[in-house]
Amino acid sequence: KAGVTQTPRYLIKTRGQQVTLSCSPISGHRSVSWYQQTPGQGLQFLFEYFSETQRNKGNFPGRFSGRQFSNSRSEMNVSTLELGDSALYLCASSGAGPTDTQYFGPGTRLTVL
Amino acid sequence: QQQVKQSPQSLIVQKGGISIINCAYENTAFDYFPWYQQFPGKGPALLIAIRPDVSEKKEGRFTISFNKSAKQFSLHIMDSQPGDSATYFCAASSPGTYKYIFGTGTRLKVLA
Numbered sequence A: 001k002a003g004v005t006q007t008p009r010y011l012i013k014t015r016g017q018q019v020t021l022s023c024s025p026i027s028g029h030r031s032v033s034w035y036q037q038t039p040g041q042g043l044q045f046l047f048e049y050f051s052e053t054q055r056n057k058g059n060f061p062g063r064f065s066g067r068q069f070s071n072s073r074s075e076m077n078v079s080t081l082e083l084g085d086s087a088l089y090l091c092a093s094s095g096a097g098p099t100d101t102q103y104f105g106p107g108t109r110l111t112v113l
Numbered sequence B: 001q002q003q004v005k006q007s008p009q010s011l012i013v014q015k016g017g018i019s020i021i022n023c024a025y026e027n028t029a030f031d032y033f034p035w036y037q038q039f040p041g042k043g044p045a046l047l048i049a050i051r052p053d054v055s056e057k058k059e060g061r062f063t064i065s066f067n068k069s070a071k072q073f074s075l076h077i078m079d080s081q082p083g084d085s086a087t088y089f090c091a092a093s094s095p096g097t098y099k100y101i102f103g104t105g106t107r108l109k110v111l112a
Helices: none
Strands: A005-007 A010-013 A019-024 A031-038 A042-050 A053-057 A064-068 A074-078 A087-094 A108-112 B004-007 B010-014 B019-025 B033-038 B045-050 B056-059 B062-067 B072-077 B086-092 B106-111
Touching (some): A005 A087, A010 A019, A019 A087, A019 A108, A042 A074, B004 B086, B010 B019, B019 B106, B033 B062, B045 B072, B072 B086
Parallel strands (some): A010 A108
Antiparallel strands (some): A031 A042, A042 A053, A064 A074, A087 A108, B019 B072, B033 B045, B062 B072, B086 B106
16 A cells, blocks of 8 residues: 655745645545644644544644645645745544544655745 | 653664653543654654553564553663664544644664
8 A cells, every 4th residue: 555645745935935735645544634843843733634624723823724635635735934834744644533543654845945 | 731741852772772762641631642753854654552541562672661640651662773763753642633742752873
């Protein structure tokens, strides 16, 4: 079974721009979660989607948004980029259970200049 | 109450030694505790996980010890190898939240 895939793997943007990251979950998984990883803050939860519905959201500003498609693929968008948004953005997929194991993709490394 | 406190921040162990990483939590609603291993440039990979109905779980050289009353759990890596050199994260999850709360990570270096 193929793992979680994320595209692009690397991205360089400038302040004020917006960016869209994509995630394809493991086949059969319907839950997709997004996390931000930085050296200072560690791994922080952004949001989780299941069957195209957001079930939970972390403490991030409204500039961070996401969506999920009917095939379970997910995208996250960050608008009006700030220098502090530079991070590794990780997507994880899991089954339908409330505490099913999450399997992570390799991440998208976003650098904001 | 949502935090998971992880220690130590970094750890150096000789090849063949035992690596021990500890985590503590406050939220008694947590009922799933996974450990992840992350190599540079890679996403976290699930190593082993435990639920609070057992006190210990072993998979190969990796063991989780769980102390429900103390609200602590730990990862033991037996016979540590240089290939185990990575960053390890503990995490916790509670039903209905659909998210993990991660510890701050432990950078393990195993000397050859």
